[in-house]
Amino acid sequence: MYRSQVLICGGTGCTSSGSMDIKKALEDELKKRGIDKEVEVIRTGCFGLCALGPVVIIYPEGAFYSRVKVEDIPELVEEHLIKGRILKRLVYHESIEQDRVKSLDEVGFYKKQMRVALKNCGVIDPENIDEYLAFDGYKALEKVLTTMKPEEVISQIKKSGLRGRGGGGFPTGLKWELTAKPVADQKYVVCNADEGDPGAFMDRSILEGDPNCVLEAMEIAGYAIGATKGFIYIRAEYPIAVKRLSIAINQAKEYGLLGKNILGTGFEFDIEIRLGAGAFVCGEETALMNSIEGKRGMPRPKPPFPANSGLWGKPTLINNVETYANITKIILNGADWFANIGTEKSKGTKVFALGGKITNTGLVEIPMGTTLREIIYDIGGGIPNNKKFKAVQTGGPSGGCIPAELIDIPIDYDSLISIGSMMGSGGMIVLDEDNCMVDVARFYLDFIKDESCGKCTPCRVGTKRMLEILEKITRGQGTMDDLDKLETLAKEIKASSLCGLGQTAPNPVLSTLKYFRDEYIAHIVDKKCPAGVCKALLQYKIDDEKCRKCGLCARSCPVSAIEGKVKEKFTVNQDKCIKCGTCMTKCPFKAIDKK
Amino acid sequence: MSNAENRLNDFDPNDSKGQEVKKFIQEHKNIKGGLIPVLHKIQDVYGYLPKETLNTVSDSMNIPLTEIYGVASFYSYFSLTPKGKHVIRVCLGTACYVKNSQAIIDEIGRELGITVGQTTSDGKFTLEATRCLGACGLSPVMMIDDKVFGRLVKDDVPKILSEFN
Numbered sequence: 116m117y118r119s120q121v122l123i124c125g126g127t128g129c130t131s132s133g134s135m136d137i138k139k140a141l142e143d144e145l146k147k148r149g150i151d152k153e154v155e156v157i158r159t160g161c162f163g164l165c166a167l168g169p170v171v172i173i174y175p176e177g178a179f180y181s182r183v184k185v186e187d188i189p190e191l192v193e194e195h196l197i198k199g200r201i202l203k204r205l206v207y208h209e210s211i212e213q214d215r216v217k218s219l220d221e222v223g224f225y226k227k228q229m230r231v232a233l234k235n236c237g238v239i240d241p242e243n244i245d246e247y248l249a250f251d252g253y254k255a256l257e258k259v260l261t262t263m264k265p266e267e268v269i270s271q272i273k274k275s276g277l278r279g280r281g282g283g284g285f286p287t288g289l290k291w292e293l294t295a296k297p298v299a300d301q302k303y304v305v306c307n308a309d310e311g312d313p314g315a316f317m318d319r320s321i322l323e324g325d326p327n328c329v330l331e332a333m334e335i336a337g338y339a340i341g342a343t344k345g346f347i348y349i350r351a352e353y354p355i356a357v358k359r360l361s362i363a364i365n366q367a368k369e370y371g372l373l374g375k376n377i378l379g380t381g382f383e384f385d386i387e388i389r390l391g392a393g394a395f396v397c398g399e400e401t402a403l404m405n406s407i408e409g410k411r412g413m414p415r416p417k418p419p420f421p422a423n424s425g426l427w428g429k430p431t432l433i434n435n436v437e438t439y440a441n442i443t444k445i446i447l448n449g450a451d452w453f454a455n456i457g458t459e460k461s462k463g464t465k466v467f468a469l470g471g472k473i474t475n476t477g478l479v480e481i482p483m484g485t486t487l488r489e490i491i492y493d494i495g496g497g498i499p500n501n502k503k504f505k506a507v508q509t510g511g512p513s514g515g516c517i518p519a520e521l522i523d524i525p526i527d528y529d530s531l532i533s534i535g536s537m538m539g540s541g542g543m544i545v546l547d548e549d550n551c552m553v554d555v556a557r558f559y560l561d562f563i564k565d566e567s568c569g570k571c572t573p574c575r576v577g578t579k580r581m582l583e584i585l586e587k588i589t590r591g592q593g594t595m596d597d598l599d600k601l602e603t604l605a606k607e608i609k610a611s612s613l614c615g616l617g618q619t620a621p622n623p624v625l626s627t628l629k630y631f632r633d634e635y636i637a638h639i640v641d642k643k644c645p646a647g648v649c650k651a652l653l654q655y656k657i658d659d660e661k662c663r664k665c666g667l668c669a670r671s672c673p674v675s676a677i678e679g680k681v682k683e684k685f686t687v688n689q690d691k692c693i694k695c696g697t698c699m700t701k702c703p704f705k706a707i708d709k710k
Numbered sequence: 711m712s713n714a715e716n717r718l719n720d721f722d723p724n725d726s727k728g729q730e731v732k733k734f735i736q737e738h739k740n741i742k743g744g745l746i747p748v749l750h751k752i753q754d755v756y757g758y759l760p761k762e763t764l765n766t767v768s769d770s771m772n773i774p775l776t777e778i779y780g781v782a783s784f785y786s787y788f789s790l791t792p793k794g795k796h797v798i799r800v801c802l803g804t805a806c807y808v809k810n811s812q813a814i815i816d817e818i819g820r821e822l823g824i825t826v827g828q829t830t831s832d833g834k835f836t837l838e839a840t841r842c843l844g845a846c847g848l849s850p851v852m853m854i855d856d857k858v859f860g861r862l863v864k865d866d867v868p869k870i871l872s873e874f875n
Binding site for chain 2: 127128130131132165166168310311312313314315316319351352353389390391392393394395406407408409410411412413427468470471472476477508511542544546550555558559562568673695696697700
């Protein structure tokens with residue numbers, strides 16, 4: 116028995132900021148102090164609050180320590196683990212109130228969250244199947260295999276109202292039913308873990324924090340549709356997730372929870388990992404299947420749908436990671452429990468990756484129907500540096516930008532589509548007054564142009580033309596006619612592209628044109644970028660009244676574009692200036708403006 | 711002996727890298743969809759996909775070289791040319807982009823005298839822009855080899871680069 120347990124976040128964010136060095140230092144320190152048999156150190160998955168990483172939580176007190184450094188370890192051990200006092204200097208300020216440690220549910224970031232898909236993330240050691248088993252692991256599989264018929268499983272999933280979490284929101288139960296129907300000698304279950312949306316990392320966190328829950332759900336799906344073979348298609352850019360999945364697969368096999376004769380029931384199921392190779396389009400299900408088959412990841416026309424003809428022409432069920440992460444909870448808690456969470460047409464919770472200009476960047480899971488205001492202010496802690504909230508981008512390159520005036524809209528699949536965005540996989544990038552919406556649209560089109568697979572003309576050529584127009588506008592050479600052209604192109608690309616990538620590619624442009632047309636007009640008519648982002652439209656100027664004539668700007672300019680003499684006058688030579696902004700950051704008197 | 715087996719014997723028995731690749735091809739040549747895992751292995755071992763190795767893959771797996779080239783050139787993870795000793799990947803995912811990771815790329819480019827996609831003349835650094843490393847909580851982020859650097863500002867660049875010099 117241990118008297119204390121120290122949980123250290125081993126998610127990607129915290130690992131990147133050195134949490135594994137902290138784990139090592141802590142273990143060494145505990146040994147040195149001779150209390151390594153009394154205190155257990157556990158590496159877990161993501162706690163969600165990446166902004167404060169590396170994060171360490173010490174139980175039984177539940178003290179939440181943030182931005183912990185290796186140098187802090189001796190003091191942390193001395194104070195908390197030996198003397199039993201909370202180390203106030205390091206504890207997350209919001210989690211403590213007059214010497215009392217608040218439970219995490221009381222902290223603003225966690226208060227409005229509801230963890231279903233992320234239930235075990237940050238709680239168990241993802242590399243130890245025993246911990247998963249201790250938290251009801253593989254009980255859903257046992258229940259399904261021993262007490263339910265395949266059609267009962269499907270009817271439960273249908274009844275729960277679960278919809279696909281990867282983007283489109285197709286009803287999951289219906290997908291299972293459609294794949295169960297065809298008779299075939301071989302069927303496949305695929306997990307789409309090709310999380311390519313820039314700014315989305317929930318699938319990665321689930322796989323890193325609770326890989327077994329995805330394996331278990333795939334087995335349940337296999338039983339429901341009559342498949343014995345599964346593939347997880349995961350990005351090669353996610354090495355930690357790949358490693359933990361492999362460990363989980365091996366441990367599950369050892370325990371007889373995967374492979375032949377699972378739990379002694381005669382049910383057989385095997386799972387293989389396949390790595391992506393850096394192609395965004397492979398998140399599209401038919402492209403993904405081509406990639407598993409070893410081909411170029413180009414989409415196939417639909418129909419036939421994967422439910423009838425998928426991998427190697429066999430019926431194939433393909434769901435996203437987060438969708439699978441909900442399955443075991445639905446089986447154990449019941450479809451009604453799940454259907455009671457959320458809104459009328461969007462049931463359950465959704466995980467969002469909060470990023471960009473927001474205080475609490477990280478991963479949050481909220482019931483469907485929570486408003487954007489609650490997410491951004493109550494959970495996200497608002498916009499840093501007293502800047503003004505401008506918009507939030509959801510759905511990645513397929514989604515759109517939601518302006519500040521729509522902040523009270525409850526979030527679900529349908530509400531997001533009605534305002535010109537979409538759920539997508541759940542990336543949520545917050546933008547403030549310093550972000551240019553035309554530039555954001557250009558950024559996404561640039562991404563899409565790169566990632567278009569080239570198979571169909573509307574997407575391959577059309578997105579390139581749209582990008583050229585946007586680049587023209589950001590250079591200050593656009594005309595009002597260009598806006599009409601953008602809209603026409605957007606409609607045509609949406610209507611005629613082969614797959615979801617092209618059909619949704621114009622969304623970032625359409626939504627910014629709808630809500631931020633003024634900014635486009637400012638670029639075209641006034642030749643100004645109101646946010647001060649588009650370099651061609653900017654000029655750095657020295658404010659003579661604020662300038663103390665110290666010459667620091669001139670000395671730090673990398674291209675010697677600032678001319679003048681100390682104690683006299685300095686000016687920026689606009690022909691030489693490369694608009695790097697160095698002068699502005701160096702000036703101690705804030706005497707340099709960009710306009 | 712078939713032609714396929716013959717080609718696998720092209721790998722020099724004293725070359726450990728070659729033998730590692732050979733073993734992997736033998737294990738995967740009959741697996742459905744085995745080409746991409748094989749390309750991953752070659753890229754892992756050599757840092758890129760050498761043409762002569764792809765020839766061997768073609769013969770031993772019975773896949774036309776044109777098809778292998780089609781696959782290798784489709785995916786951005788695979789490279790047909792050697793990279794520098796250290797690969798710098800600056801994240802241009804949305805969360806990093808809106809926090810001005812472009813300025814980080816510009817600064818590295820200026821320090822090293824190269825642009826995105828290029829390798830320094832001494833073969834030390836390759837500069838790449840990448841789409842989302844999934845560490846958005848630390849944005850702006852870059853990776854040099856396997857090491858992640860987060861919450862970057864432009865002025866951090868020279869010091870970080872000097873660690874690898």
